[in-house]
Amino acid sequence: MSTNDESRWAKWCRDDGSVVSCTEKVKVMNENLDELAQMAQDLFEDGLLMEVSAEQMKTVLHQLVEKLHNPYQ
Helix, strand or coil: CCCCCCCCCCCCECCCCCECCCHHHHHHHHHHHHHHHHHHHHHHHHHHHCCCCHHHHHHHHHHHHHCCCCCCC
16 A cells, blocks of 8 residues: 555545545544555554454454544534
């Protein structure tokens, strides 16, 4: 994955469907997701090394995402 590829994750959209086009905002979102992806991969691999089920690791990561909340509503 190229670190200069601004489209590597998603086309970021607002709640109204309009596209977030600010280059700096897109850059920050992509960098944050790069970091999160690496942390999640490290967590997953650590779990596997500790003999935790791969499916359980994925389930727990999905549960973590489902528990996210919007503090700005």
